[in-house]
Amino acid sequence: MLRNTERSWGAAARLLHWLVAVLVFAQFGLGWAAVVWPLSPTKLDLFVWHKSVGMLVLALMGVRIAWRLANPAPVFPEQMTQLERGAAWVGHVLLYLLLIVLPATGWILNSAAGIPFRIFWLVELPAVVAPDEALADVLKLVHLTLGMALGTLLVAHIGAALRHHFVLRDDVLVRMLTGMRRSG
Template sequence: MPFRNDSLNWGVMAKAFHWSVATLIFVQLALGWLSVAWPLTPTKLYLFIWHKSLGIVILLLVVMRLIWRLFNPRPQFPVTMPRWERVAAETVHGLLYAVLIILPISGWFLNSAAGVPFRVFGWMRLPALLAPSRPLTGIMIGIHILLGWVLISLLVIHILAVVRHHWLKRDV
């Protein structure tokens, strides 16, 4: 398997970025839900620390993946794929990248507005992006949750397209 992408296949690096981020997204969704639902105990604090820290890791991996993609264009779509499917695929991928960048940043804004000091995995302190503000905290909670649902919706579309093309049509 080639390290870099070619005109027909994703390379090892692109696949590593994809599956690392995909795995972390599902861990994040579980941690996000658990950290909100968990009773107020020290465990809740650890769940939030892991959720926030993995959010920053995802942000960094997505930025690295986008940089990698600048130098490794994606494989071509199958010639049999209709134009509308190509446009849909590019749109969903673009929106996934956008949400995967904006969502962790919204969490960072939320954390800042809440006035909570933040250290990635307890060691690297991230600066506050906003002054503490209770009204802004409420707004940021809403934005962060909404973006989480947008991400879930895009993932469902992406997964359905994968099933359609890899297993039903077998054209990729």
């Protein structure tokens, strides 16, 4: 089923979750590799990949938020306490925010650095601010800090998913993986 049900995630939400997850994991490797690689054509290619995949994540998040607004999430398992529900809600909202703000800072950074760039070597990314070296330096720090915040949040997110599966033994991980309810 494409749409969410009261108890589980539909195929569209699951596809968007796992596609964005794979791309975001790749982004940490690509961003880090692009920064530390010695100056060479490979370094420039790594940057094109990093920025292109980042813009793809931004676009997919637009689709994801629209889909999420049109498709209410499945309800939390009954055993979850108010505190756990609150923590899950805050964590998910922060993930959505960071997945928008982080690529957006990359886009502004790229504009401030005055580097012309084509998404996947095809489409020119329009500049959103004029070249400004001081601004670019600040944004490098902001981009890195937000990246570390996202990394920390993801450790907690994955930890929570594993806790649901192995400790609480509820449906939460299974319904995001298969869209089915846990049996047995």
